[in-house]
Amino acid sequence: MDRLRRAVPFDYIVVSGLDFDNYRHGSGASIDADLPPAFLDAYYADGLLKFDPFVNESLSARGPLTEAEVYGKHPMPERLRYLKDTFGIHNRTLFPLLRGDVLYGAVTFSRATPFDEDEIAFFSSVATATYAVIAGPILEKFQAQTLRLSEGEVICLRLSSQGRTSEAVAAESGYAVDTVNTYIKSAIKKLGAANRVHGVAEAIRRGLIE
Numbered sequence: 001m002d003r004l005r006r007a008v009p010f011d012y013i014v015v016s017g018l019d020f021d022n023y024r025h026g027s028g029a030s031i032d033a034d035l036p037p038a039f040l041d042a043y044y045a046d047g048l049l050k051f052d053p054f055v056n057e058s059l060s061a062r063g064p065l066t067e068a069e070v071y072g073k074h075p076m077p078e079r080l081r082y083l084k085d086t087f088g089i090h091n092r093t094l095f096p097l098l099r100g101d102v103l104y105g106a107v108t109f110s111r112a113t114p115f116d117e118d119e120i121a122f123f124s125s126v127a128t129a130t131y132a133v134i135a136g137p138i139l140e141k142f143q144a145q146t147l148r149l150s151e152g153e154v155i156c157l158r159l160s161s162q163g164r165t166s167e168a169v170a171a172e173s174g175y176a177v178d179t180v181n182t183y184i185k186s187a188i189k190k191l192g193a194a195n196r197v198h199g200v201a202e203a204i205r206r207g208l209i210e
Contacts, residue, residue, distance in 0.1 A: 004130065008119045010109040012089060015134045017097070017105025032134050039087040043080075051077050054092060058106060061096040064120050088112065093120060095127035099205060107131050135207075149208065153187040156180050158209040161200045 001013070014033040033040065049055055053074035058065055068091070076084075084090060091114045097105040107127040109115070115123070149157075152175065159169040166184070170177045184196055191206075193199035203209045 004126070008109075008115070008122050010111045010115075012110045013130075014108040014110075015105070015131055016108070017103075035089065036087045039083055039089060042083055046079055048077065048080050048083075052080055054094070058094050058096065059103070061094060061103070061106075062098065063096070064124055065094040065096070066114070066120075067092050068114065091115065093123070095123055097128055097131055102205070104207075105131055105135065149187055149190060150183070152179070153183045153190075154203075154208060156183040157187050157200055157203045160184060160196060161204060161209055 004010075012033070012035050014035060043049070053076065054065070054067055054070045057070045057074075089110055090112055092108050092110040093115050094106050094108040096103055097107070107123070107130050109123055152173075155173050156169055156175070159172050164172065166177050166180045169175070169180045173180065175183070184199065187203070188194075188196060188199035191199050191202040193202045200209075
């Protein structure tokens with residue numbers, strides 16, 4: 001994060017959304033933020049998540065979104081204005097993360113002075129990588145605790161995603177062919193998929209494999 005700040009100075013960063021069903025950007029939960037805790041406490045306690053036009057606009061964003069363009073169309077709630085001024089949180093600029101047409105998360109930067117076009121272009125180019133670094137450990141935790149995919153299941157799905165047959169996956173992974181088929185069948189069931197191809201697609205969609 002220090003290296004990122006040296007490239008383009010910013011005051012705060014918020015990373016939101018996980019690519020899992022029922023827990024995506026817009027659910028009201030950021031997965032990491034260095035905003036002042038008192039600001040976050042007041043923001044959520046006052047229910048501003050539901051009334052903040054910036055959040056509402058972000059749900060359909062397909063490119064960088066700035067506060068200036070949002071609040072130029074929709075008035076900012078006075079309570080939000082007070083909190084932003086009190087804690088010095090200005091010029092939020094959000095970078096949506098998309099997989100196809102699915103908005104699965106966002107990275108938002110803020111600074112006392114607006115970001116210029118070059119800075120916004122830079123953040124656009126690093127938003128996905130920034131999200132991956134911060135969300136990666138959390139995704140792994142969800143994988144282990146929620147989906148409970150084993151290491152073998154992940155390995156076999158990842159190799160299958162490259163078009164390998166069970167025999168080829170076995171040769172690459174060192175597992176027996178029967179073990180490979182067992183891992184894949186188990187992963188398909190856990191992912192709620194209909195077949196192997198669907199299981200691989202679902203694992204990719206959820207960010208479990210690349």
